[in-house]
Amino acid sequence: MRAHLARVDAVIVQAVIAGALSFSHLHDLAAAAGQDGWKAWAYPVSVDLLLVAAWRRMRQLQRAGQAAGGPRLWFLVALAASLGANVATAGLLDLDHVPAWLRVTVAGWPAVAFFGGTLLAHASETPTAPASAAADAETEPHAVPASVDRPDHDALLASSTDPGPAPEPAAEPVATPAPVTASAVALPPALVDRVRALADEHRSTTGHPADPDAVRARLGLPPSMTASVAAHL
Numbered sequence: 001m002r003a004h005l006a007r008v009d010a011v012i013v014q015a016v017i018a019g020a021l022s023f024s025h026l027h028d029l030a031a032a033a034g035q036d037g038w039k040a041w042a043y044p045v046s047v048d049l050l051l052v053a054a055w056r057r058m059r060q061l062q063r064a065g066q067a068a069g070g071p072r073l074w075f076l077v078a079l080a081a082s083l084g085a086n087v088a089t090a091g092l093l094d095l096d097h098v099p100a101w102l103r104v105t106v107a108g109w110p111a112v113a114f115f116g117g118t119l120l121a122h123a124s125e126t127p128t129a130p131a132s133a134a135a136d137a138e139t140e141p142h143a144v145p146a147s148v149d150r151p152d153h154d155a156l157l158a159s160s161t162d163p164g165p166a167p168e169p170a171a172e173p174v175a176t177p178a179p180v181t182a183s184a185v186a187l188p189p190a191l192v193d194r195v196r197a198l199a200d201e202h203r204s205t206t207g208h209p210a211d212p213d214a215v216r217a218r219l220g221l222p223p224s225m226t227a228s229v230a231a232h233l
Contacts, residue, residue, distance in 0.1 A: 023048070025085040032095035033106035043106070046113045047085075051078035053120045063201075065193040074116040081109065187228055194219065195232050 026044035035043060054075035061068035088102075089095065187195070195215055202210035212230035213223075221229070 019048070022082050022086060025089045026082065028089050028095065029085040029102075030106055032098050033103045034098075035106060043109065046110065047078050047081045050074060050113050050116055050120075051082065053117060054078060057120050063197060065190065065197060071120060074120060077112070077116065187225075187232060191219070192232050195229055 023044040026047055027040050030043040031040040054071045058068040058071035058075055061071065093102075198215050198218060199210040202208070202215075213226050216223070216226050216229045219229075
């Protein structure tokens with residue numbers, strides 16, 4: 001326990017140091033590019049917020065088994081802005097004579113950060129299950145019982161008009177098999193991955209196996225698909 005706390009404390013200290021230095025470098029670069037006063041302090045806040053938002057969104061999509069290309073792009077953009085400020089203020093750039101392209105980049109950063117943050121904030125929080133899976137579950141045909149042989153209409157008509165010999169005993173009707181209960185519906189691969197991800201999350205949180213009915217309810221599937229969900233747990 002103490003060793004774990006020591007590792008956590010070391011990580012926190014490193015994070016504080018890195019964040020403080022990066023924050024200071026971004027401020028110095030923004031001030032050198034002509035953004036003085038409170039505007040210079042707003043730049044590092046904007047970069048760090050975009051970095052954290054993109055990281056959280058990227059992790060959410062990865063846990064859900066979905067592509068995270070968009071959040072990864074904005075994470076790299078914010079990381080490049082932070083690292084660029086660290087390198088620029090390390091003596092490789094004359095802060096008294098900042099080039100014009102860097103001034104344009106710093107001045108255009110707020111619009112870029114706002115656009116990226118808006119896309120990340122308005123993205124769907126939790127990926128929904130494919131609509132086709134629920135539709136397939138509702139329209140899945142059940143087993144159709146075999147039809148009973150019908151007597152020939154012409155033969156019945158002839159027997160009713162012909163007073164010939166007594167008709168032979170009718171053959172016993174074919175027994176109709178009982179309807180077979182529909183087996184578990186096959187789930188799409190994306191939905192199977194989502195079911196297993198929720199089950200793993202429940203097991204890691206509570207230490208107990210996940211209830212198929214609870215997993216089915218979280219996915220928004222009909223009660224008839226509980227057996228299908230249980231088959232993949």
